[in-house]
Amino acid sequence: xxxxxxxxxxxxxxxxxxxxxxxxxxxxxxxxxxxxxxxxxxxxxxxxxxxxxxxxxxxxxxxxxxxxxxxxxxxxxxxxxxxxxxxxxxxxxxxxxxxxxxxxxxxxxxxx
Amino acid sequence: xxxxxxxxxxxxxxxxxxxxxxxxxxxxxxxxxxxxxxxxxxxxxxxxxxxxxxxxxxxxxxxxxxxxxxxxxxxxxxxxxxxxxxxxxxxxxxxxxxxxxxxxxxxxxxxxxxxxxxxxxxxxxxxxxxxxxxxxxxxxxxxxxxxxxxxxxxxxxxxxxxxxxxxxxxxxxxxxxxxxxxxxxxxxxxxxxxxxxxxxxxxxxxxxxxxxxxxxxxxxxxxxxxxxxxxxxxxxxxxxxxxxxxxxxxxxxxxxxxxxxxxxxxxxxxxxxxxxxxxxxxxxxxxxxxxxxxxxxxxxxxxxxxxxxxxxxxxxxxxxxxxxxxxxxxxxxxxxxxxxxxxxxxxxxxxxxxxxxxxxxxxxxxxxxxxxxxxxxxxxxxxxxxxxxxxxxxxxxxxxxxxxxxxxxxxxx
Numbered sequence: 001x002x003x004x005x006x007x008x009x010x011x012x013x014x015x016x017x018x019x020x021x022x023x024x025x026x027x028x029x030x031x032x033x034x035x036x037x038x039x040x041x042x043x044x045x046x047x048x049x050x051x052x053x054x055x056x057x058x059x060x061x062x063x064x065x066x067x068x069x070x071x072x073x074x075x076x077x078x079x080x081x082x083x084x085x086x087x088x089x090x091x092x093x094x095x096x097x098x099x100x101x102x103x104x105x106x107x108x109x110x111x112x
Numbered sequence: 113x114x115x116x117x118x119x120x121x122x123x124x125x126x127x128x129x130x131x132x133x134x135x136x137x138x139x140x141x142x143x144x145x146x147x148x149x150x151x152x153x154x155x156x157x158x159x160x161x162x163x164x165x166x167x168x169x170x171x172x173x174x175x176x177x178x179x180x181x182x183x184x185x186x187x188x189x190x191x192x193x194x195x196x197x198x199x200x201x202x203x204x205x206x207x208x209x210x211x212x213x214x215x216x217x218x219x220x221x222x223x224x225x226x227x228x229x230x231x232x233x234x235x236x237x238x239x240x241x242x243x244x245x246x247x248x249x250x251x252x253x254x255x256x257x258x259x260x261x262x263x264x265x266x267x268x269x270x271x272x273x274x275x276x277x278x279x280x281x282x283x284x285x286x287x288x289x290x291x292x293x294x295x296x297x298x299x300x301x302x303x304x305x306x307x308x309x310x311x312x313x314x315x316x317x318x319x320x321x322x323x324x325x326x327x328x329x330x331x332x333x334x335x336x337x338x339x340x341x342x343x344x345x346x347x348x349x350x351x352x353x354x355x356x357x358x359x360x361x362x363x364x365x366x367x368x369x370x371x372x373x374x375x376x377x378x379x380x381x382x383x384x385x386x387x388x389x390x391x392x393x394x395x396x397x398x399x400x401x402x403x404x405x406x407x408x409x410x411x412x413x414x415x416x417x418x419x420x421x422x423x424x425x426x427x428x429x430x431x432x433x434x435x436x437x438x439x440x441x442x443x444x445x446x447x448x449x450x451x452x453x454x455x456x457x458x459x460x461x462x463x464x465x466x467x468x469x470x471x472x473x474x475x476x477x478x479x480x481x482x483x484x485x486x487x488x489x490x491x492x493x494x495x496x497x498x499x500x501x502x503x504x505x506x507x508x509x510x511x512x513x514x515x516x517x518x519x520x521x522x523x524x525x
Contacts, residue, residue: 045371045372045373045375046377047377047378047381047417048367049417049421051310053312
């Protein structure tokens, strides 16, 4: 099992969710986060004084999937979240040791 | 004394309009501070409505409008004693006879006394102890405001008799509050992290809402100062609207040129700058003059924004650039644009055949107001700083005024 973590532009969230549902993904967790990468921040001007806002709003998706879904999920996220402009975000994959469904106690792929 | 019912109705409504400006100011400033300080800002403004109301009834009105002294009022109207039945307030006879009940005048002037020290809160944002603030504006509302109001507004006051003009408070409200703001800021010091750290406004929609309330209330402030429901009140009202509009446009033009974008905060700030400038002029100018006054002041105030970083005083929300400079600009421009054809009790300015006479008087009134307010406020702030302390602790400043001064949070996570 793998944990997929993806950081995407907030306005791309719905597209990414729809693409993942279309390939059979049944659940995910989403949080609003702030950060910066190569895109950097942006500048704002208040009464003539310019401020650099370094942390820009992003959305973080987390989902646990079976090993053989990894390539499909990555390509779905990449296709849906891509604008071609700097700041589209990242996806990374982490191995998951155990996964347990709280209600039933099912483990592993049964809990996905 | 003849009471005119139309005039009375308009002044009573104007009193309510001017009162509404203080919560408007609270939102104007409240939107510009960081979210941890927004309740501190709202509270300082709203509390002025509590404290100064009582002080005005007790001694403030009497010190401003009692007696026939040139420099100070007296205690004849202690807790509004006899005001309801007096035939005429001191000095308000002949050309200056009131056609409204003296108590309507008391209420109307009270609202000016409330908002004037509240203007200071924009300069001292985010770092002043609430206890020190209460004492400072309390003393100010008894010592500074009534004295300047007496000099300029009362027909017995020395600046009024000298012939200096101030229709609705360019000197009494804006120069007075702006000078006090500068004095307190010099004693208080900079916000921690200023100007290195970004402290952007946390809610500009509040600021725009506050601007709308201020603009709306300003009709009471300026047109109400006619103390009658007549052509002069209408002139003051249209002048107010024109100057707010041209102040906004001027600010946005220069902002677009110098900083690249026309901003909502710029539109709000420019409108307020125009309103400040027209305040002394509202009942003494006409034609295109209010448009020029608003326009010139919008430019000048924008250019003065950089003074604080140049000289290193943290006038957090630009009270000095907008109110002190705007008030000075309006008071001095009146020396150019005043027109006796608009108001026979006024004077002719430089551009209307009156020579530089009025301009000189306006300069004296502005300088006297600035000096008195600055010196007294500086001394009071220094005494507070040396006794109870005027500034919150560094930890409390970091936590924010909302939690440290009031044990509240504006926005629950």
